[in-house]
Amino acid sequence: MGAALTRYRVIAWIVGVVLILLVVIGMPLKYVFDNPVVVETVGPAHGFLYMIYLVAAFDLSRRADWPLKRMLLVMLAGTVPFVSFYAERRVSTWLAAPQTERAPEPVAR
Numbered sequence: 001m002g003a004a005l006t007r008y009r010v011i012a013w014i015v016g017v018v019l020i021l022l023v024v025i026g027m028p029l030k031y032v033f034d035n036p037v038v039v040e041t042v043g044p045a046h047g048f049l050y051m052i053y054l055v056a057a058f059d060l061s062r063r064a065d066w067p068l069k070r071m072l073l074v075m076l077a078g079t080v081p082f083v084s085f086y087a088e089r090r091v092s093t094w095l096a097a098p099q100t101e102r103a104p105e106p107v108a109r
Contacts (some may be wrong), residue, residue, distance in 0.1 A: 001063045005095055008056040009088055010063050012077075015053045016084035018046045053078045064095060 026038035054075055061071035076088030 001060070001095070003059045004045050004056070005092070008060045009092065010085045011049065011053045011056045012091075013087035014087075015046070015049050015078045016082065018042060018049055019078070019084070036105050041071050050078050053084075060091070 022042045022066065026042050030036040030039045057075045057078075059070065061074065066074075074087050074091060076082045
């Protein structure tokens with residue numbers, strides 16, 4: 001699971017930085033200064049990278065056996081500026097917790 005976590009962390013940071021560039025630089029340039037060049041180049045790149053983010057988040061969630069709600073929330077984190085950084089930190093914390101804390105309760109027989 002270590003490789004899946006590393007892949008997720010790297011793409012979460014990349015998607016987060018690209019989304020911030022798009023929102024903080026590209027959108028004002030497009031709508032205030034009527035210069036859409038950043039949105040036209042960074043926008044499709046963010047879309048492509050977000051698809052990779054979704055695959056990495058799905059892969060990690062299946063390996064970590066997360067519930068559907070957690071998986072969907074982590075996947076949505078790449079759509080809001082700065083939230084992918086928060087989600088990456090939370091995911092790293094969840095997976096760094098001792099295995100005994102994450103393990104499901106044994107079934108009584």
